[in-house]
Amino acid sequence: MQDRPTASELLQAVADLLEGELLAATKGGLQHQVRVAGNLCRILEREARQGADADAREVEALAEALGEAPAGRDALSLSHALVARLDAGGDAALEKRAWPALVGIVRGKLAIAKPGHDAWDFTAELD
C-alpha cells in the first residue's frame, strides 16, 4: 500500500493546480492544453475510484451478452469475441442482447469520462 495521499487525492491536487494557477498564467493554445490536462486529471481521479468496479461490471455484461461464463475473462478479450460474433452477422438475438449490455458498459465509461452525458437519450428526435 502506498502512503497517503492516494492516487485519487493526488490527481485532485494536480487538477486544482492546472485549473487554478496554471490556467490563469497561460493564454491561447497553451491555455487550452492546460484546461484539457486539468480535465484529464479529473477523469483519472474518477477512474482511480471507480475504474475497477466498472471493469468488473463490463466483464459480466459482455459475458452475459455472449452467453459465456465470465470467470477468468477480461474486458478486452470479451470485446474482441463480441465484435467477431457481431461481424459474422445474422444473429438478431445476439444483437438484441448486446444493445442493453453495451448501453450499460458505456454508461459506466461515461460516469468516469463525462458524467451527465447519458442524461440526453434522443427520445425527442427519433422520428
Next chain:
Amino acid sequence: MNPVEQTRAGLAAFLAKEWDAAVEVESLSVASAGARRRNVLFDALRGGERVPLVATIIPSAAVQIMPIELEASHLRFAEAAGMPAPHVHAVCDDASWLGGPFFLTARVAGETIPRQILRLVEADASLGPRLARQCGDALAKLHAADPAGAHPRITRPAGDPIEATLRAVEALVRGLLQPSPAFTLALRALERMRPPPPARLAVVHGDFRNGNLIVGADGLRAALDWEICHIGDPMEDLGWLCQRMWRFRNDALEVGGFGARADLAAGYEAAGGRFDAARFRWWKAMGTLRWGLGLAGQAKAHLDGSVPSIVMAASGRRVAELEWDVLMLLRRSFA
C-alpha cells in the same frame, strides 16, 4: 524579421503585384495556426480603401491534401450557387510569398465560436429559428447547383455514396486500436437500414456545423472550412449539422444547439430542396459514428507519435460519448 513581420511584408508585396497598386497591411493577427493550415486576419489598405481579408496558408511542411486552388474553387462554386461563403480574392500556389500556398478571402464580420453564437441566440428569441432556416436555405442552394460545374478534381465516390461511406467506415472500425462492440453494433444497424442510392448527387460541404459558421445578429453570414467538400448525398450535410456534438450542451435544439429540425427542413424545402427524414436520420447516425471513429483516430495519432498532443490524447476519452449517442440514435433497430 519575425514570422509575423514576414507574413505582413509578403502579403503587402503580393497584393501590390496583384492589384497593381501600393498596398499596406494593417491589424494583422493569427487566428489559428494548426498543422495543416494557418489563418491570418488583416486589413489591406489601397489608397483610401480598407479591405478586410483572411489569408488561408498551407504550411509547406504539411502534406497538401489537395491543391490550394481546389478549396478556393469550392468557395467560388458555393458563392455562385447563392450560398453565403466568403468571396475569394486571390489564389496563389507560389510558396515564396508566405512560406506556403494560400488563398485570400473576404473577412466576414460575425461570431464563429459556437458558445458565442449560442449566446447571441439566447439574447434574441427570433435568431435561432431564423438561423436554422437560413442553414436549410443555404444548403438547398448549394445542393441544387449542378455538380458538373465543380472542380474536376473534387472528391467523388466511385459509385453509390451510401455504399462508399459504409465501406470506409467499416475499414475504420476494423482499424481501431481497441475493439468497440458499440461501433460494430452501430455499423450492423446502419448496414441494415441503408437507404437506396440518392436520386441525385450534389456538391456537399462535408463539415457544415456550428463551429464552421459565421453568424451575426441577422443570422447566417458565411460557411467556412471547405476543406472536405465533395460530391455526395445531399442529406449528408443536414445529418452532420444535427449531430449532438455540435449542440454545445443545448441538446434539445437539434440544429447546432440553436434551432429545431422543422425550421431547417422548412428552409431547405422553401429553397427547392427535398428533406428526406429517413435518409436524414441515417446520415445523422452515420455522422455520429464517423465522428466517434475520428476521435479514436486522434488518440491513435497521439499514441503512434504522428501528432503527439495532450488534446489528441484526450480525444480517446471522448469516444464513449459518441458510443452513447449512436447507441441511442439506433436503439429502435434493437427493440
